[in-house]
Amino acid sequence: DTAVSQTPKYLVTQMxxxxxxxxxxxxxxxxxxxxxQDSKKFLKIMFSYNNKELIINETVPNRFSPKSPDKAHLNxxxxxxxxxxxxxxxxxxxxxxxxxxxxxxxxxxxxxL
Amino acid sequence: SQKIEQNSEALNIQEGKTATLTCNYTxxxxxxxxxxxxxxxxxxxxxxxxxxxxxxxRKERLKVTFDTTLKQSLFHITAxxxxxxxxxxxxxAGGATNKLIxxxxxxxxxxx
Numbered sequence: 001d002t003a004v005s006q007t008p009k010y011l012v013t014q015m016x017x018x019x020x021x022x023x024x025x026x027x028x029x030x031x032x033x034x035x036x037q038d039s040k041k042f043l044k045i046m047f048s049y050n051n052k053e054l055i056i057n058e059t060v061p062n063r064f065s066p067k068s069p070d071k072a073h074l075n076x077x078x079x080x081x082x083x084x085x086x087x088x089x090x091x092x093x094x095x096x097x098x099x100x101x102x103x104x105x106x107x108x109x110x111x112x113l
Numbered sequence: 114s115q116k117i118e119q120n121s122e123a124l125n126i127q128e129g130k131t132a133t134l135t136c137n138y139t140x141x142x143x144x145x146x147x148x149x150x151x152x153x154x155x156x157x158x159x160x161x162x163x164x165x166x167x168x169x170x171r172k173e174r175l176k177v178t179f180d181t182t183l184k185q186s187l188f189h190i191t192a193x194x195x196x197x198x199x200x201x202x203x204x205x206a207g208g209a210t211n212k213l214i215x216x217x218x219x220x221x222x223x224x225x
């Protein structure tokens with residue numbers, strides 16, 4: 001049983017397009033996250049939602065818009081894609097707590113041409 | 114600004130030896146620190162968590178130390194195996210939002 005799943009696994013698109021990545025967790029967690037891992041493997045938090053409410057927004061360009069229809073899903077929509085958006089995007093989830101571990105999805109490799 | 118540094122070079126060791134990975138941080142007072150493992154093409158997987166008031170934590174062949182004075186954590190894998198080869202990430206956190214700040218990672222290669 002997959003705990004945190006993402007679709008698609010790979011996404012190749014042209015500059016200027018709009019795309020979405022979907023994330024679902026079946027762990028019953030309250031909190032979900034989006035991370036970006038660049039070509040140097042540096043993993044950086046972008047957003048976090050707790051029970052559908054935005055709690056972390058790390059000065060990400062407003063072309064990136066997370067949407068949480070319910071606490072088991074957190075989707076990431078990206079408008080007007082740029083070359084610099086190419087990266088691997090990871091979704092994660094955790095129970096809501098000040099001390100807890102995070103469970104990561106398999107990642108979505110986005111390539112912008 | 115906050116900075117987290119791990120061994121910048123890949124770490125190559127012989128099977129059976131102890132691997133020691135370093136995580137140093139500045140301009141931060143984390144409430145706790147975590148270590149994750151990441152294999153190529155996969156998401157990070159949690160290994161160990163240590164709180165600021167703990168000196169050491171163990172789990173099977175893994176050991177983590179946390180020195181808040183030196184602002185350093187050491188991650189040890191004893192009796193290393195080729196299957197331990199992966200990138201290891203340290204992550205610091207503090208505050209109510211559980212925001213994790215990751216280090217740059219260390220690539221460990223265990224040679225048979």
